[in-house]
Amino acid sequence: xxxxxQKPIQEIIQYIAPYSKILLVGCNECVTVxxxxxxxxxxxxxxxxHLNHLKQGKNIDIREITLERQCDPEYVEELAPYxxxxxxxxxxxxxxxxxxxxxxxxxxxxxxxxxxxxxxASVSQGVxxxxxxxxxxxxxxxxxxxxxxxxxxxxxxxxxxxxxxxGQCEVSPDIDCAWRLIWERLKELxxxxxxxxxxxxxxxxxxxxxxxxxxxxxxxx
Amino acid sequence: MKTDSRLEKVLASGELAVTxxxxxxxxxxxxxxxxxxxxxxxxxxxxxxxxNQTAMVRMSSCTAGILxxxxxxxxxxxxxxxxxxxxxxxxxxxxxxxFGINTMLCLSGDHxxxxxxxxxxxVFDIDSVQMIKMxxxxxxxxxxxGGAKIDGPPKMFIGAAANPFADPxxxxxxxxxxxxxxxxxxxxxxCIFNLDKFEEWMKGVVDRGLDEQxxxxxxxxxxxxxxxxxxxxxxxxxMDIPDDVIKRLEGVxxxxxxxxxxKMAVEAIERLKQVKGVxxxxxxxxxxxxxxxxxxxxxxxxxxxxV
Ligand code: SF4
Ligand code: SF4
Numbered sequence: 314x315x316x317x318x319q320k321p322i323q324e325i326i327q328y329i330a331p332y333s334k335i336l337l338v339g340c341n342e343c344v345t346v347x348x349x350x351x352x353x354x355x356x357x358x359x360x361x362x363h364l365n366h367l368k369q370g371k372n373i374d375i376r377e378i379t380l381e382r383q384c385d386p387e388y389v390e391e392l393a394p395y396x397x398x399x400x401x402x403x404x405x406x407x408x409x410x411x412x413x414x415x416x417x418x419x420x421x422x423x424x425x426x427x428x429x430x431x432x433x434a435s436v437s438q439g440v441x442x443x444x445x446x447x448x449x450x451x452x453x454x455x456x457x458x459x460x461x462x463x464x465x466x467x468x469x470x471x472x473x474x475x476x477x478x479x480g481q482c483e484v485s486p487d488i489d490c491a492w493r494l495i496w497e498r499l500k501e502l503x504x505x506x507x508x509x510x511x512x513x514x515x516x517x518x519x520x521x522x523x524x525x526x527x528x529x530x531x532x533x534x
Numbered sequence: 535m536k537t538d539s540r541l542e543k544v545l546a547s548g549e550l551a552v553t554x555x556x557x558x559x560x561x562x563x564x565x566x567x568x569x570x571x572x573x574x575x576x577x578x579x580x581x582x583x584x585x586n587q588t589a590m591v592r593m594s595s596c597t598a599g600i601l602x603x604x605x606x607x608x609x610x611x612x613x614x615x616x617x618x619x620x621x622x623x624x625x626x627x628x629x630x631x632x633f634g635i636n637t638m639l640c641l642s643g644d645h646x647x648x649x650x651x652x653x654x655x656x657v658f659d660i661d662s663v664q665m666i667k668m669x670x671x672x673x674x675x676x677x678x679x680g681g682a683k684i685d686g687p688p689k690m691f692i693g694a695a696a697n698p699f700a701d702p703x704x705x706x707x708x709x710x711x712x713x714x715x716x717x718x719x720x721x722x723x724x725c726i727f728n729l730d731k732f733e734e735w736m737k738g739v740v741d742r743g744l745d746e747q748x749x750x751x752x753x754x755x756x757x758x759x760x761x762x763x764x765x766x767x768x769x770x771x772x773m774d775i776p777d778d779v780i781k782r783l784e785g786v787x788x789x790x791x792x793x794x795x796x797k798m799a800v801e802a803i804e805r806l807k808q809v810k811g812v813x814x815x816x817x818x819x820x821x822x823x824x825x826x827x828x829x830x831x832x833x834x835x836x837x838x839x840x841v
Contacts, residue, residue: 467616467658469642469661469662470661470663470664472661475695475724476644476700477700477772480701483772484645496702509715511663511712512663513664514620514667514679
C-alpha cells in the first residue's frame with residue numbers, strides 16, 4: 314500500500330488561513346490502513362482545526378467526507394454537490410488522491426494534509442516499512458523475494474557493499490542490510506549459486522526515468 | 535598489456551606494487567594536491583585520488599588527478615556511483631584518459647548520510663560491479679555502456695575495492711568473484727587490522743584461483759593514535775579493529791603512539807608479504823601522507839621498480 318503521515322498541524326493551518334469554509338476529504342484505502350487519512354483521522358484533524366480557530370477567535374466551517382477511493386474520479390465525483398459551497402479542499406489522501414481532486418475541480422484550491430511516504434507493508438502493529446519503488450521491472454524473482462531497489466540504501470544490484478555492519482545497513486543499525494537478507498533467503502532456498510550471476514545495469518525507464526508512466530489496457534479502456 | 539598503466543606494468547613484472555592516496559582539498563587550492571602528491575612521488579606506483587570521500591564535497595577526482603598527472607606522476611582515478619549516472623561517469627572517463635589518466639577504481643561510495651550534504655539524492659544508477667563491466671567494455675570493445683561506438687576508446691586499468699571484513703563473511707570471496715567476472719584487474723582492500731581474518735579471506739580467494747585472475751593489493755593504514763583507532767572501530771562502517779590493536783596503542787605514551795602506529799603498519803606489511811595472492815600494498819595514511827615514504831622504506835619496498 315501507499316503510506317503517509319500527517320503533516321505538521323501548523324503547515325495545514327497556514328494553508329487554510331485565508332479561508333473559512335473547508336471541505337476535509339479522507340480516503341478509505343491505504344491511508345486508512347496506515348492511520349494517516351481515514352475517517353477517524355479526518356474527524357481528529359477537523360477537531361484540531363476547530364480548536365485552533367476557536368483559540369484565535371476565528372470562525373471555520375469544516376465539512377468532513379471520506380471517499381471510498383480518492384484516486385478514482387468516479388468516487389471524487391461525490392464531492393461535486395459540495396464544492397461550490399466551500400473555499401478550499403484539504404485532502405488527507407496520498408498525493409494521487411490530492412491530484413485527482415485538483416484535476417476534477419479547477420476553481421477550488423486543494424491542499425495536502427499528509428506527506429506521502431512510500432509503498433510499503435505492515436511489519437507489526439503500527440509499523441510500516443518501505444518495500445517497493447515501482448521500478449517497473451520487478452526482480453524479486455531472482456533476489457529471493459527481497460527488493461534491492463527499495464531496501465538497499467544504494468539500490469545495488471550486486472551487493473552487499475562494504476559498509477554492512479552486523480548484518481545491518483551502513484546507513485543505520487535500524488535498517489536490515491537488504492543484501493544480507495537476500496543472501497540468507499537464497500541460502501534457505503538452496504539457490505546460493507544464483508548470487509554469483511551478474512545482474513546487468515538496470516533500465517530505469519519503466520520506473521520513471523522514461524518520463525511519467527501511463528498504463529493503457531486496450532481491453533478495458 | 536591491456537593499458538599503459540604504470541601499476542599494470544609493475545604488477546606484470548612480478549614485483550610487489552605500492553599505491554597510496556591523496557584526498558583532494560575542500561576548496562580551490564591546487565597546491566594542496568600537488569604538495570601531497572610530491573610527498574608520495576618516489577615511493578609509490580600510483581596515487582589514488584579520492585572521489586568526494588566520505589560524501590564530503592571536494593575538488594573532483596578527475597581534475598585533481600590531472601594536476602598529479604601534470605607532475606609526471608600516476609594518478610588512479612576513483613569514481614563512486616553515488617554521485618554520477620552512467621553518462622557522467624563515461625564522459626569523465628573520456629576526459630581523464632585524454633589527459634593520460636589510465637588507471638581507475640570503481641566504487642559504490644559511502645552513503646550521502648555520512649557527509650556534509652546528507653540531504654542529497656544519491657544517484658546509484660549502476661553499482662560498482664556494473665561500473666567495472668562498463669569500463670571494461672569501453673576499453674576492450676570500444677563501446678559505450680549504451681552500445682554505441684567510441685571514437686578513441688579509453689584504455690583503463692580497472693580497479694575496485696574489497697572489504698574482507700564486512701559481513702556476511704561467506705559472501706566476501708563470492709563478491710570478489712563477481713567483480714572478477716565483471717572484468718576487474720586489481721583490487722585494493724579495506725584497511726587491514728585483523729590480519730588473521732584477512733588471511734582467512736585470502737585463503738578463500740586462492741582456493742578459488744581468483745589470485746590468478748586479479749591482483750590483490752592489501753590495504754594498510756597507520757594509526758596515528760589510540761583515539762583514531764577507537765574512532766575507526768566505532769564510527770567507520772565496515773572496519774574491523776581487534777582489541778589488541780587498541781591495547782597495543784594504549785600501552786605506549788601518547789607522544790609515541792604515531793611511531794607505534796607506523797611500526798604496526800610495517801609489521802603488517804612484512805607479514806602479508808608472505809601471503810599467497812597478495813601482489814602489493816595500498817597505503818592509506820589519512821591526512822598523514824608525509825609518513826608514507828618512511829613506511830615504504832621500512833617495509834623494504836623501496837626503491838620502486840623502474841618500468
Ligand atoms: S524490484 Fe522493482 S517492482 Fe519489484 S519490488 Fe523492487 S522496486 Fe518494486
Ligand atoms: S549495507 Fe546493505 S543495504 Fe546498506 S547500502 Fe550496503 S548493501 Fe545496501
